[in-house]
Amino acid sequence: MTDALKRLSDEGVAIWLDDLSRERITSGGLAELIDQLHVVGVTTNPSIFQKAISQGEGYEQQLTDLAARRVSVEEALRMITTADVRDAADILRPVYEATGGRDGRVSIEVDPRLAHHTRPTVAEARQLAWLVDRPNTLIKIPASLAGLPAITETIATGISVNVTLIFSLERYRQVMDAYLTGLERADAKGLDISRIHSVASFFVSRVDSEIDKRLDALGTEEAAALRGKAALANARLAYQAYEEVIASDRWKALEAKNANVQRPLWASTGVKDPAYPDTLYVTELVAPHTVNTMPEPTLDATADHGKITGDTVRGTYEQARADLDAIEALGISYDEVVRLLEDEGVEKFEKSWTDLLTSTEAELKRLAPKEA
Template sequence: MAQNTNTQALSDAGVSIWLDDLSRERMDSGSLQELIDTRNVVGVTTNPSIFQAAISGRSEYDADIARLAGEGKDVDGIVEVLTTDDVRRASDLFSGVHAASHGFDGRVSIEVDPRLAHETEKTIEQAEHLYEVVGRDNVMIKIPATEAGLPAITAVIGAGISVNVTLIFSVERYQAVIDAYLAGLEQAAKAGRDLSTIHSVASFFVSRVDSEIDARLEALGTEEATALRGQAGVANAQAAFGEYLDAFGGSRFEALKAQGANVQRALWASTGVKNTEYSDTMYVDNLVADPTVNTMPEKTLEAAADHGRAAEALNAEIAASAVALLERVAAVGVDLADVFAVLESEGVEKFEKAWNELLETVSSSVESTRA
């Protein structure tokens, strides 16, 4: 099968396309393999919402749920088996990509229990546990970029485990994430670990920023405010890439690079456009840079394949212009610090809600097997 021209162009420009979805049905049907073959998909990200959607109401998991319940596993244990089995299987599917890209791609991410988002030590413990359970070198453990998550990121990287840092909304928090990664690499180096085997991405959420800021701009109602709608999400991500350029072109990383360390790539997450007034590929076309990752839901991926048109590659000048736009947003009356605090809180709550719904679904399925 031939790759799509538009997705190939993104790949050639240094953008790794990861699918923001995973399910047993997608693997059984060959859908995931087809996206690998025709849409340049070189990785997968998952989260509690994705697993909740994959398992709830799907018959593919019923037999395993009944078997595991019969073996005496509790609901949490059953969910762990179902999710890690799917991630392990997907990891095997991407093993060739992982080897060919020297570990940069062919990655499959699985997130720590979202109920641990504010507990550092328990996050570290579960990250290490999930890594051992999945048992694949190309797995990435997702850790949220909460205040409690930052030291956990350092510890897990220091232990030699690759990490996908999730739920990043502000440039300031992104700076802290980069620092946590570099500190983890420094710990790993002191422990004598091979830095070349450690990889990380920093998942910077995009569309949710526009949704929150647009609502505030509309509430302000001035002509100057409403003229800024639909621009902050892209600008926020572009400004973050400026921080990437500074950090990974600086002396602190250069010392680690000399020991084999890899950059922590920016990953654009939440790239499905929520406002139908906007182009459905705006969070793909305007965030092209080498190297980056764009993790897309299938609808966005297909839109990019059909009519995506990549804009100029991100650079320091574009990043500076993006910072200026964010300053304009703040100047019209939007409290950006509050925006990012709200989005982080809501992000954690949404994942907790999805996880609890998944536990309830599996619990109901277990009860039905005993009826």
């Protein structure tokens, strides 16, 4: 059953799980995925924690203790989420050691309400790195305009970063520049840059969801023929941009000092349109030095019937550009779509975090000791 996942790994794609819960940790489920399905990393986000804590089991005792201490809801939530990330990092520590720090990583995101504020984002990144206190942690920072300098400063302090919510090619290039600048500053301060790692999470399925909706509204045969083309084209052109950066003299100078490349990570790879193959954003985005972080249904689908045919990215750039140009020619603005998706991405994570704060606060009140 795992042959497809092994082939995917052999092609240079690191398989990460886009999910985490305390039940998955304590039941041995995460360890089983690592052992049997070639999972070598975990990503989390506010939506994942909102689902895990509000619907899952295993949090009652910690919530009871936090309620007894009468901590703030913000502190309680950070204690809960960092505990899960710490435990997952410990489970993945052998992978981290075996890959020289490349994989075996667990990501935790800064408070999404800080997405448009640089200094608080940097402060939160430092706090999370301190709270989790595991070398195989990645701090997730959104690729908002305010996030770009925060990425640079965080990297410059030696903290490894997962840059999230990337939708546009222009923003992705800015993210790569922010990473390189951070490495250069870290090196200038005498830090060992070989210990700094990063991935850049380029979101996939949401691009098709938004553009397909606009193509459907046009209602023409020409528009219908372009359904399902945008997301893959966008991601493939992102990989082309990555290749351009790692071929640059600027990167070569850092590589000579043992810097680690910032790998492209394909995020949002669960297929949302049932008309498409459920492994579409896995089998069609196979390229060396990438990460694909999958929700468990996508992981299972790939294991069961995914067809891994080798590199499906390099050599596709001309067609990818033609597909995006054809969509633009129909009056669908690429810049407008990716800007909307970035704004919506931040808003969705903010809502999940706010909902989680509300539900956690209710639990703390329920479990609070009665006054004598």
